[in-house]
Amino acid sequence: MLGLPESHTGWTFITNHARVLAAIADNPNARIRDIAARCRLTERAVSRIIADLEQDGYLSHTREGRTNTYRIEPGKALRHPAEAGLPLASLLSLLVENEAERAGRQQVVTQ
Numbered sequence: 001m002l003g004l005p006e007s008h009t010g011w012t013f014i015t016n017h018a019r020v021l022a023a024i025a026d027n028p029n030a031r032i033r034d035i036a037a038r039c040r041l042t043e044r045a046v047s048r049i050i051a052d053l054e055q056d057g058y059l060s061h062t063r064e065g066r067t068n069t070y071r072i073e074p075g076k077a078l079r080h081p082a083e084a085g086l087p088l089a090s091l092l093s094l095l096v097e098n099e100a101e102r103a104g105r106q107q108v109v110t111q
Contacts, residue, residue, distance in 0.1 A: 022095035
């Protein structure tokens with residue numbers, strides 16, 4: 001995993017549920033430990049968020065040996081009435097980027 005951003009206090013634009021979904025979209029085989037580190041959350045919080053997302057049909061998983069593989073339902077509509085009708089894929093398209101793009105951007109910033 002690449003370097004993590006500094007911790008942050010105060011409010012943010014993105015919810016923890018959206019952060020967890022974006023981390024899973026980037027890596028459907030990610031361990032809860034890795035998702036927690038990337039999102040700056042505890043493993044317990046990530047487990048609860050995953051349970052919420054699974055309960056409401058946004059996410060499912062299959063067990064393969066000791067690894068979970070997550071599947072996001074991109075066509076599922078966002079929950080808030082202000083975003084009624086927008087699919088989850090619309091939100092994820094703003095949040096998800098592959099590791100190569102992220103690494104390239106971080107190299108430019110640190111040079």
